Every structure is written in C-alpha cells, then in structure tokens.
Amino acid sequence: MTLLDNPPSILEFANVFYTYPGANKPAIDDLTLRIPAGKKTAILGHNGCGKSTLLLLADGLYKCSAGIISWQGKRLEYQGRSLNEWRQRIGLAFQDPEQQLVAATVAEDISYGLCNLQLSKAEIAQRLHQTLIDFNLQELANRPLHYLSLGQKRRVALAGVMALKPQLLLLDEPTAYLDRLQTNNLMQELDRIHANGTTIVIATHDLDLAYAWADWAILLHEGRSIVSDRADRVFSNVALLEQLQLGIPMLWEIWNALPIDLRDRQPPPKTVAELRSSLIHHQHHR
Numbered sequence: 001m002t003l004l005d006n007p008p009s010i011l012e013f014a015n016v017f018y019t020y021p022g023a024n025k026p027a028i029d030d031l032t033l034r035i036p037a038g039k040k041t042a043i044l045g046h047n048g049c050g051k052s053t054l055l056l057l058a059d060g061l062y063k064c065s066a067g068i069i070s071w072q073g074k075r076l077e078y079q080g081r082s083l084n085e086w087r088q089r090i091g092l093a094f095q096d097p098e099q100q101l102v103a104a105t106v107a108e109d110i111s112y113g114l115c116n117l118q119l120s121k122a123e124i125a126q127r128l129h130q131t132l133i134d135f136n137l138q139e140l141a142n143r144p145l146h147y148l149s150l151g152q153k154r155r156v157a158l159a160g161v162m163a164l165k166p167q168l169l170l171l172d173e174p175t176a177y178l179d180r181l182q183t184n185n186l187m188q189e190l191d192r193i194h195a196n197g198t199t200i201v202i203a204t205h206d207l208d209l210a211y212a213w214a215d216w217a218i219l220l221h222e223g224r225s226i227v228s229d230r231a232d233r234v235f236s237n238v239a240l241l242e243q244l245q246l247g248i249p250m251l252w253e254i255w256n257a258l259p260i261d262l263r264d265r266q267p268p269p270k271t272v273a274e275l276r277s278s279l280i281h282h283q284h285h286r
C-alpha cells in the first residue's frame with residue numbers, strides 16, 4: 001500500500017457516539033474515521049446523516065458520549081487549556097455564517113477571535129491587516145455585518161476562522177445558497193488556503209462539487225462512515241453511490257458515456273475545462 005492510498009491522519013474518531021438530548025437514537029452512531037493530513041476531504045451524505053454533528057464533535061464544541069477523538073494520536077480532553085489548544089488547531093466555519101459572526105463590523109469581527117487568543121495588540125493589528133488583504137475584504141472592513149450579502153458574510157466568517165491560523169479547517173456546507181460566481185470564488189479561496197498547508201474538510205451533499213474539489217472522500221450514512229478512500233476510487237464506485245442513493249457526479253457520467261477509445265488511458269476529467277481539453281486532444285490525434 002502506498003502513501004497515496006494510506007496517508008497519515010491528522011484527526012481520528014474511534015467508535016464515537018453522540019445522541020442529542022431527548023433524541024431516541026444517536027446522531028453519530030459508533031463512528032470510526034480518520035481525516036488524512038494535508039488533503040482536501042469531502043464528507044458526503046444525505047440530509048440528517050450526521051455531517052454537522054461530526055464537525056461540531058471534531059471541533060470540541062460537542063462532547064461525545066462514548067468513543068475517542070484524537071489529534072495525531074493525542075486524545076481530546078474536554079477541559080480548560082487542553083480544549084482551548086484543540087480549538088486553536090481546528091477552525092470550523094458553520095453552515096450559517098450568522099451563527100458565527102458576533103461583532104458589529106467586519107474588522108471588529110475578525111479582531112474578536114484574535115483578542116480571544118490573547119495576542120499582543122501589534123500581532124492582532126498585523127493579522128487583521130493581512131487577513132483583510134488575503135480575503136479581499138479591505139473595502140468592507142468597516143461595513144456593518146448586517147449590510148453584507150450572504151456570500152460576503154461567508155467570506156468574513158471564513159476570514160475570521162483563518163486569522164486564527166488553524167492547521168485543520170472544517171467547513172459545513174460552505175456553498176449552500178451561493179451563486180456560481182461566489183461558489184467559484186470560495187473554492188479558489190479554499191485552494192489558496194490548502195496550498196498554504198492547511199488540511200481542509202468540507203461537509204456537503206453537493207456531489208459535483210465534491211467530485212471536482214476533493215482528493216479524499218468519506219461517505220456518511222446514518223451516523224456511520226461507510227467508506228473513506230481516495231476520491232477517484234469513491235466516485236468511480238457507482239454501485240455504492242447508487243446503493244446510498246447519492247447519485248453519480250455529472251462529469252463522471254458524461255465521461256463514461258463517451259466512446260471507450262476516447263477515454264482510453266486518460267483519467268476522468270475533474271472540470272469542464274479538463275473534459276474540453278481531452279476532447280480537443282482526441283480530435284487532433286485521430
């Protein structure tokens with residue numbers, strides 16, 4: 001087995017359970033999984049399969065009722081300094097940015113998290129300045145948050161999380177309700193964050209987005225991990241995707257409908273641009 005097939009993990013769940021107060025069955029039900037270090041992982045599953053709960057457990061916001069959650073072999077402890085350190089290493093962008101934004105303006109909101117880290121004033125000012133640049137928020141710095149569009153709020157929430165320099169970034173349905181332009185911008189931002197060394201996990205039920213973006217995929221079903229593997233292998237496992245009624249990624253389906261001689265010895269395209277260049281390449285070489 002190669003490192004590609006079995007990358008080292010940054011975060012692990014071992015037989016984890018979580019039941020909401022008053023619920024008659026666990027939302028997370030004997031969940032065992034690992035998040036590979038340095039990868040772009042997509043957690044996929046239907047509404048209600050436990051994606052948000054998993055991320056809240058991973059961030060230490062919820063306490064599991066049984067099982068072990070660990071960071072590079074070190075177990076999550078739910079008290080004081082240890083929990084604070086845990087939560088500094090992991091950044092979570094909520095599905096609804098409204099739940100995350102707490103201050104009056106963009107700059108104040110980003111500074112708020114930095115103040116909680118008890119950094120020096122100079123360090124806070126420097127990180128705020130750099131974050132506004134990185135997320136192209138300079139012009140919005142003093143804008144009241146309630147004047148922002150949803151896409152802008154998402155960007156501010158993500159900027160606030162990234163200002164804290166987490167090693168692992170978790171995003172819950174980051175593209176929900178975003179138009180195509182905003183989605184593309186966000187995905188470019190995520191690629192930049194990943195290229196700077198941050199491991200990223202997104203929870204989504206957008207199969208096409210996950211197909212285009214992820215290099216590792218985890219399928220979640222009724223609070224359990226059904227498969228965790230290289231994304232290309234998961235997305236070509238049509239039988240499993242159909243069994244879970246998750247559908248098939250559109251580009252993968254189009255690719256497989258093309259004549260075999262065209263597809264021969266070429267990996268399936270991840271984007272429409274890759275599909276187009278494969279078709280042009282084929283035309284030139286017939």
Ligand SMILES: Nc1ncnc2c1ncn2[C@@H]1O[C@H](COP(=O)(O)OP(=O)(O)OP(=O)(O)O)[C@@H](O)[C@H]1O
Pocket residue numbers: 020021023027045046047048049050051052053054205
């Ligand atoms: N606050 C809550 N109290 C009780 N049950 C909850 C609560 N939040 C979620 N649940 C239940 O826990 C299960 C998992 O929910 P969760 O929100 O983690 O799923 P999800 O995969 O993120 O769904 P979605 O894709 O719709 O966001 C569901 O059955 C849901 O009804």
